[in-house]
Amino acid sequence: MSFSNEIDHTNANEEIDFGNMPIANAFYKNQIEHNTFNMTVGFFESCKLVQLKTQPEASEMFNEDYAFITGTSQSMVNHFHNVADHLNKKFSWSGSSVVMEIGCNDGSFLEKVMEYTKNTIGVEPSSNVGDMAKKKGIEIYTEFFGSNFSEINKFKNKIETIYAANCICHIPDINDVFSTAEDLLSENGYFVYEDPYLGSMLSLGSFDQIYDEHTYIFSVTAVSKLAKKHNLKLVDCEWIPTHGGSMRYYVTKSDDAISDNVKNWLDYEDIFISLSNFKFFKDQIKFAGDVLKSKLNSYKEKGIKVYGFGATSKSTTIMNYFGIDNSLIEKIYDNSPTKIGCITPITNIPIVSDSEWYSDKPEVVFLFAWNHRKEIEKKYNFSNSIKVLTHLKGDIESTI
Ligand code: TMP
Numbered sequence: 305m306s307f308s309n310e311i312d313h314t315n316a317n318e319e320i321d322f323g324n325m326p327i328a329n330a331f332y333k334n335q336i337e338h339n340t341f342n343m344t345v346g347f348f349e350s351c352k353l354v355q356l357k358t359q360p361e362a363s364e365m366f367n368e369d370y371a372f373i374t375g376t377s378q379s380m381v382n383h384f385h386n387v388a389d390h391l392n393k394k395f396s397w398s399g400s401s402v403v404m405e406i407g408c409n410d411g412s413f414l415e416k417v418m419e420y421t422k423n424t425i426g427v428e429p430s431s432n433v434g435d436m437a438k439k440k441g442i443e444i445y446t447e448f449f450g451s452n453f454s455e456i457n458k459f460k461n462k463i464e465t466i467y468a469a470n471c472i473c474h475i476p477d478i479n480d481v482f483s484t485a486e487d488l489l490s491e492n493g494y495f496v497y498e499d500p501y502l503g504s505m506l507s508l509g510s511f512d513q514i515y516d517e518h519t520y521i522f523s524v525t526a527v528s529k530l531a532k533k534h535n536l537k538l539v540d541c542e543w544i545p546t547h548g549g550s551m552r553y554y555v556t557k558s559d560d561a562i563s564d565n566v567k568n569w570l571d572y573e574d575i576f577i578s579l580s581n582f583k584f585f586k587d588q589i590k591f592a593g594d595v596l597k598s599k600l601n602s603y604k605e606k607g608i609k610v611y612g613f614g615a616t617s618k619s620t621t622i623m624n625y626f627g628i629d630n631s632l633i634e635k636i637y638d639n640s641p642t643k644i645g646c647i648t649p650i651t652n653i654p655i656v657s658d659s660e661w662y663s664d665k666p667e668v669v670f671l672f673a674w675n676h677r678k679e680i681e682k683k684y685n686f687s688n689s690i691k692v693l694t695h696l697k698g699d700i701e702s703t704i
Contacts, residue, residue: 316346328515328617331646347582354521374412388416401464406449407471411437450480468497482534495555504549509697511589512618524569593626600632611666612636614673615655623651
């Protein structure tokens with residue numbers, strides 16, 4: 305495998321080496337020999353950023369086989385419909401407003417935006433999900449966002465809102481993203497994006513946010529500095545609970561004032577996102593792995609089967625870092641048609657339809673889709689007697 309992105313980590317204050325990892329979303333029907341890459345991240349204290357050191361080629365990760373479909377989670381669909389309403393309230397879109405989404409997946413956000421303006425544009429390199437959005441009437445460009453965007457001249461200075469969710473952190477050339485956004489935005493236009501938040505990852509111990517697709521785990525400090533570099537300004541931000549804690553950033557060309565939100569989060573990060581806290585995180589996740597491995601082995605010795613829930617991309621990091629494979633977990637339930645019947649990369653755990661959950665009646669579940677915990681526990685009627693395992697800081701104590 306070749307790497308598009310060998311980032312200079314000489315200035316990293318600390319690194320974590322997670323060992324060799326496959327493509328996180330490489331769910332195939334049969335066992336194959338997976339290409340792997342060494343997954344190491346660096347922590348950069350001055351800009352409060354976590355960044356992958358090497359990354360597979362983008363085409364290896366985002367292609368016509370892309371396995372994640374937003375519509376498989378009703379709570380995510382609701383989330384995107386609410387975001388569309390929220391942004392419309394904030395920006396008062398008119399029928400002529402042009403709204404673009406970078407990485408629009410199946411169009412769950414833009415379909416709601418179409419209630420306010422029909423000028424919706426999706427830039428989505430994965431054709432399988434992009435085609436779903438096209439069927440909803442959204443103008444789709446099957447390509448990567450950046451200065452090579454084929455219609456850059458057509459939309460220059462015309463876009464009122466550029467939105468992205470769980471996407472910008474995937475794009476290695478972040479400077480190109482910001483300068484292209486600057487090119488495309490109208491005079492008072494806003495670039496709004498949300499991604500997993502570094503502060504939340506450190507508090508929860510949710511290191512599984514780190515996988516091949518996530519080049520960056522951002523903070524308010526990092527985005528504020530990036531915006532400045534590209535003649536833009538981070539004027540607002542909102543913490544949101546998706547993925548256990550994400551931040552929505554509002555970046556603009558306009559001379560709007562910087563909100564107290566931004567100032568407060570910058571103060572918080574000055575204290576909390578420190579080198580010592582990152583080093584603690586590094587030790588803590590290693591400890592979580594030791595505890596979980598010994599717990600899974602003791603269940604095995606007692607003949608108690610452990611089942612997984614949610615064949616998430618991020619579970620690839622957990623399983624491969626901790627060494628949890630099909631000898632410790634029987635199968636993983638999932639409702640994504642693209643994943644059912646496949647096995648997890650390298651660890652070879654079968655992924656089965658979530659309908660099997662009801663007949664198996666598991667006693668112990670490893671909840672890989674921990675970020676959908678409420679929705680899953682409710683939908684699948686989890687009883688109080690089911691033991692739920694996760695690698696998160698708050699759950700590890702009940703595991704010991
Ligand atoms: P995500 O954390 O990347 O959103 O992935 C969640 C995975 O969990 C996805 O493969 C679908 C699966 N899932 C279910 O099987 N049932 C559910 O009710 C939900 C919410 C997710």
